[in-house]
Amino acid sequence: MDNRQQAERLLRALSEADDRYIEEALSPARKAAVTPLRKYSGFIAAIAAALIFLIGGGVLFKLSNTGRNDSARPEADSEETFAEAMYIDAASDELSIRSAATEANDMTYGGECEEDTSDETVAECIDGAVGETPVANAVIEAGSAEELYAMSGIGADFPDSVNGSVSTRYYYYSFGMIEVQYLDKHDNLLCTIRKAPASEVQADIPGDYADYVMYEQPDIDGLQNVMIAGADDRFFMATWNCETQDETYAYSVWYESSVSRDDIVDVIMQTS
Amino acid sequence: MEDNVIIDMYFARDEQAIGSTRDKYGRLLRSIAYGILRSHEDSEECENDTYLKTWNSIPPVRPASLQAFLAKITRNLSLDRYDRMHAQKRGGGEVPLMIEELEECIPDESAQRTDDDSDSEELKRIINEFLGTLADDARKIFMRRYFFGDSVKEIADKYGFGVSKVKMSLSRSRESLQAVLNKEGYYG
Structure with a gap:
């Protein structure tokens, strides 16, 4: 039997795969989360590249004028240090952002936070959040719900645990969205909850563009536009709005594995 | 309709079982056949052959997962058909x-x-x-x-x-x- 025949035999033998693996591959497709940053990664990368080019030129120009090759700290009002370098990790296909200034020590800020009301400086002032580097547009991890609130001004009134999770991660998207990830004991992601002013995100908040088989709109007191999605009476995703006195917030819940209707509605009610 | 109800219909030799299977899984089975054959006409024939083979298999077989059971039958029928097509120098696909x-x-x-x-x-x-x-x-x-x-x-x-x-x-x-x-x- 030659290699081709063996390969054909292997192909045939795959028909004997366990039912659970067939069922798994037939389960509703869960597209990889597409965060707004990732969605526009090409555009952002182009802007970042242009900024890096300009900054590089500016730094060289400055050095050549001053004759100094040690890097003086930029002036506090300098625009040069606000550049970001974006790196796409080919192995994980995940987009990550690091400040160019973080990697190039000669471009970091020192000193104290100024009483600037910009998002960049608010983020910068959170202890340990971004070190000494101002970040123009980034995803920043917070150490706790309280720290997340301090960064964003958005209350993270989320459940302590979802689906038996044992740990949580908190993220602030500097365009105005917060995210809490719930993980199991192996650090596998179980569930993601997001919240942002509805005016900022609208339908984009879950970052989930899968076409689900089933959509339902349950009535839940005090909430608007509640929608849950999944298949075969199991649910992966929910979105809804909740009005407060000052703002209407959009929420999303996104599960890695499907849950029952009662479970997803329960999390919606706990979150709002 | 629940799978176990459909399977019970096969056991009762109720021909409506085939209609129920087609309603619930017809699209899936056509897509499996199409993935292998890349021909709508051949895929439909494989789908219909799947119903016949299922009718002849249940009973005595009582599949734990009707979906996986049907998928395997369709896949094997599609590969058989692919072999025939290949022998006749037609078809290709994946x-x-x-x-x-x-x-x-x-x-x-x-x-x-x-x-x-x-x-x-x-x-x-x-x-x-x-x-x-x-x-x-x-x-x-x-x-x-x-x-x-x-x-x-x-x-x-x-x-x-x-x-x-x-x-x-x-x-x-x-x-x-x-x-x-x-x-x-x-x-x-």
């Missing part, structure tokens, strides 16, 4: 590519082995153990490619991955499968 890719899993020494050396039950066990070692995403990608015959692009679109990620995952899985086959001494 199967030649799938075979070519799976050849990477076969060590060179296998050319010296005869069919008698192979044992289907053993191969089934090895494949299922191998599938059990893969991460969830890698396993889904592998199954979509080599069980359902999806193209790399279709898998990437389905799961929202990049094409390069799907290719990389398949390449790693094939390497793993080759290592498992070597270790088990199945081919090498």
